[in-house]
Amino acid sequence: MRKYKKISVEKEILEEVYCNICGQKIKKDNHEHFEDYLHVEKVWGYNSNKDGKKDDFDICQHCYEKWIKTFKISI
């Protein structure tokens, strides 16, 4: 037989996200869900000059559209 007791656990939730290009806050809808945006995380590997370095950034939809238009090869 097992007896359980309830405990409170503190956890972190994502509260705000800012676009790294324009600096604007990513908006939320009425249900506290973020408008869609691009989140990138990259841990650089051995064959780079940033071995072990972690980069991460967020881009809003507006800046994403502008950014991909600068690509030589379209996506």
Ligand SMILES: [Zn+2]
């Ligand atoms: Zn932006």
